[in-house]
Amino acid sequence: MTIEWVFLDVGGILFSDASYFTSLYEAIAAAEPSVERAAYDARFDALRAAQSEPFTEALVTAFVADASLHARVRADADERWELRGYSEAELYPEVPAVVRALAARYAVACITNHFSWVRDRARDAGFADLIRVWAISDELGVSKPDPAIFSAALREAGAAPDRVVMVGDRLDRDVAPAKALGMRTVWVLRNEAPDEPTPEQLVVPDATVRSLDELPEIVDRF
């Protein structure tokens, strides 16, 4: 067995980010009341298909013309999100059992563009004790796809990249940079991932799944 660690993204992997994208829509609509949810959702789907831009920046830029308001809109979305997310319905149903199965055989870390409060939501959901390392962008001051957040997680884990599987829903921010550092990668097709990826996208990760059910078995095979 060469794999020792499984690095899990949080949004799209453990919890749906639905509450974040609703919060972001509300923050945008507070700044630009004419923006309709349908237009926002259509842009969101285009971003899912492309897998090449940070969603928040792209959505705020698309709908709020005045760049000097962008930081405030983002902060407003983050505040709304902290109040709202994650609801019980946002926890993907297979997560507690799968994290338990992984933690029985591997060390498990979370590596996420997120805030400290995500730890509390993992505690509420009952699996926080199974996460050995948390690499959280707001605490570290660096975000995926910056290799520095992956390096910080590896350092904290005391792990070599070839002993790690990275599991995420973004091709550009999770899969591609982890692969560049020498990790194995699993792409999860939900949340920010497209429903129907292109053949070019599908060759990037080592494995692709639609839920985490098969994940322990896939990691065992690496």
Place this chain on the structure above:
Amino acid sequence: MTIEWVFLDVGGILFSDASYFTSLYEAIAAAEPSVERAAYDARFDALRAAQSEPFTEALVTAFVADASLHARVRADADERWELRGYSEAELYPEVPAVVRALAARYAVACITNHFSWVRDRARDAGFADLIRVWAISDELGVSKPDPAIFSAALREAGAAPDRVVMVGDRLDRDVAPAKALGMRTVWVLRNEAPDEPTPEQLVVPDATVRSLDELPEIVDRF
């Protein structure tokens, strides 16, 4: 003449970041009173030599053991910095004349991991009117070395990467990602850059300078 745009980093290029690193030291010392300035400065110099880590993260991690305090220490440093920076002494003396010379022949943009208030400091220093595009990480929600901030700047400028020169003091966050996108690059050896770069480092940028004096002539030659 193939070059149309000059993208300038701000810290290290237009202003010294001395006031930031003093603010960060004070924020660290507020959290960990035993940390001495000499130890902090020594770590800072090691980071300058390596050019491979985000300085703030690395310094906070080195001196503040409790990771759950890191975001607060960073925010404290940012607040202190906004009150203090940039002093008149931090404006590099050749900057006003060089920006004027560049703006006479090229379009000039600033692309910086920074806050909106940097625009006010450029105005105080008298060259804000010469900057056609501002790409500021706190407004865009993405930071160098993420290619997304370079793409946002290119989009806003309406420029192709091969028509752009990127000027920065960081090999890993300014020079390398700009080069990867097809820009020409100038590395400025001050602020976060090392005094004595290695031969391996020196082959990465297209040109290396110690002040901006030669910059207009270098850009003309590209």
